[in-house]
Amino acid sequence: ARLVVLISGSGSNLQALIDACADPAYGAEVVAVGADRDGIAGLDRAATHGIPTFVCRVPDFASREDWDAELTARCQAHAPDLVVSAGFLKLVGKEFLTTFAGRYLNTHNALLPGFPGIHGPRDALEYGVKIAGATLFIVDDGVDTGPIIAQVAVPVHDDDTEDTLTERIKDVERRQLVEYVGRMVRDGWTITGRKVTVP
Numbered sequence: 489a490r491l492v493v494l495i496s497g498s499g500s501n502l503q504a505l506i507d508a509c510a511d512p513a514y515g516a517e518v519v520a521v522g523a524d525r526d527g528i529a530g531l532d533r534a535a536t537h538g539i540p541t542f543v544c545r546v547p548d549f550a551s552r553e554d555w556d557a558e559l560t561a562r563c564q565a566h567a568p569d570l571v572v573s574a575g576f577l578k579l580v581g582k583e584f585l586t587t588f589a590g591r592y593l594n595t596h597n598a599l600l601p602g603f604p605g606i607h608g609p610r611d612a613l614e615y616g617v618k619i620a621g622a623t624l625f626i627v628d629d630g631v632d633t634g635p636i637i638a639q640v641a642v643p644v645h646d647d648d649t650e651d652t653l654t655e656r657i658k659d660v661e662r663r664q665l666v667e668y669v670g671r672m673v674r675d676g677w678t679i680t681g682r683k684v685t686v687p
């Protein structure tokens with residue numbers, strides 16, 4: 489199966505997917521990596537592995553729709569079976585969502601529907617929850633609202649800072665992402681209403 493991975497940052501989730509794909513039994517290949525900005529470590533990781541990259545910056549386009557159309561086309565050019573947002577910090581538009589409906593995944597560093605948005609671990613810590621975690625879901629037109637594929641929990645420690653909790657979450661988040669993407673590409677998945685089933 490062909491994966492296009494979208495990133496905005498360090499790309500540690502991307503790296504986990506690249507590493508998993510090194511085993512032919514995993515059943516997938518990262519065919520391209522896209523980003524919404526230059527100069528991020530994730531793009532270097534892709535280049536190191538000889539994976540084609542592209543950058544689509546919102547300010548380079550006349551409108552958000554034009555940006556969305558270009559992002560869609562750049563992804564589509566690689567004929568992906570799945571598009572994975574791994575720390576991609578832009579909300580995609582209608583054209584992208586229609587083109588990749590049901591096969592655009594995102595990983596979020598909180599237990600949704602709690603703590604959506606870009607500060608999941610910080611918000612969870614401030615709220616005082618004792619269990620945090622990560623959610624893999626299918627992207628819809630809301631912010632972190634799509635049908636949930638899988639979730640994994642981690643404890644919050646009394647002495648946690650935003651950084652320590654973020655790292656504890658990212659560790660399980662990467663493993664969840666690799667496990668479920670692998671299962672989905674090998675065995676498929678079904679979406680019935682909000683219910684996602686991965687055999």
Ligand code: GRF
Pocket residue numbers: 495496497498499500501502530574575576595596597598658661
């Ligand atoms: C992930 O924890 C994701 O949930 C959050 O950003 C992180 C991406 O990190 N939105 P990386 O770029 O994969 O290292």
